[in-house]
Amino acid sequence: MHDLALQIAGALAIFAAVVHSVLGETRVFAKVRIEPPRARLLLRLVWQCSALAWAAGGILLLALPHIGTPAVRGWVILPLVAVYGFAAIGNAWANRGRHFGWMVLSGVVALALAGL
Numbered sequence: 042m043h044d045l046a047l048q049i050a051g052a053l054a055i056f057a058a059v060v061h062s063v064l065g066e067t068r069v070f071a072k073v074r075i076e077p078p079r080a081r082l083l084l085r086l087v088w089q090c091s092a093l094a095w096a097a098g099g100i101l102l103l104a105l106p107h108i109g110t111p112a113v114r115g116w117v118i119l120p121l122v123a124v125y126g127f128a129a130i131g132n133a134w135a136n137r138g139r140h141f142g143w144m145v146l147s148g149v150v151a152l153a154l155a156g157l
Contacts, residue, residue, distance in 0.1 A: 044106035047118075047156035050149050054099030054125065057145045062092040091128075098124060102153060118153050125149045 065088045075081035098121045105117055129146035136143070 043156045046152045047102050047105050050152035050156060051099045051102030053145060054102060054149045055096050058092045058095035062089060114157060118157055122150050122153050
C-alpha cells in the first residue's frame with residue numbers, strides 16, 4: 042500500500058509539473074507584457090525550472106519503491122514534502138484558494154507521507 046501511494050504521488054507530481062508548464066506558457070506568458078525582453082526570458086526560465094523540479098521529484102517518488110530502504114524513503118520523501126507543501130501553501134495564499142493547483146500539490150504531499 043505504501044508503494045502504491047508513492048507511485049500515485051509521483052504520477053500526480055508529474056501531472057502537476059506538466060500542467061504548470063503548459064498553463065504558464067499558454068495562459069500567463071502569452072498574455073503578460075514584461076519589459077525588457079531579457080527579464081521576460083528570465084521569468085519564463087524560472088517558471089519552467091520549478092516545473093522541471095516538480096517533475097524530477099515525481100520521478101523520484103515513482104522510482105522510490107524499487108530502490109528505497111526505509112531510511113532512503115525518509116531522506117527522499119521529507120524534502121519533497123517540504124517542496125510540494127511550500128508550493129501548495131504559496132499557491133493557496135497567492136490565489137486565495139481559487140486555483141486548483143494547491144489541491145493537486147496537497148494531494149502529492151498527503152500521498153507521499155502515506156508512502157513513508
